[in-house]
Amino acid sequence: MRCDMSELSLVWHSYTVLVIWLLFCLEVKVKFGILSTLGLRLGVIYVQQS
Secondary structure (H helix, E strand, O other): OOOOHHHHHHHHHHHHHHHHHHHHHHHHHHHHHHHHHHHHHHHHHHHHHO
């Protein structure tokens, strides 16, 4: 089984893109989760005060 350098770099490139995409999705989910949690807490405080 011989390994071509171009093939290897292509696999490495797609792997890097996949990792970046996963990190981006994770970051978006984390930010969305924080925002929704803050929104829920603010909503609860608002309901308790009124």
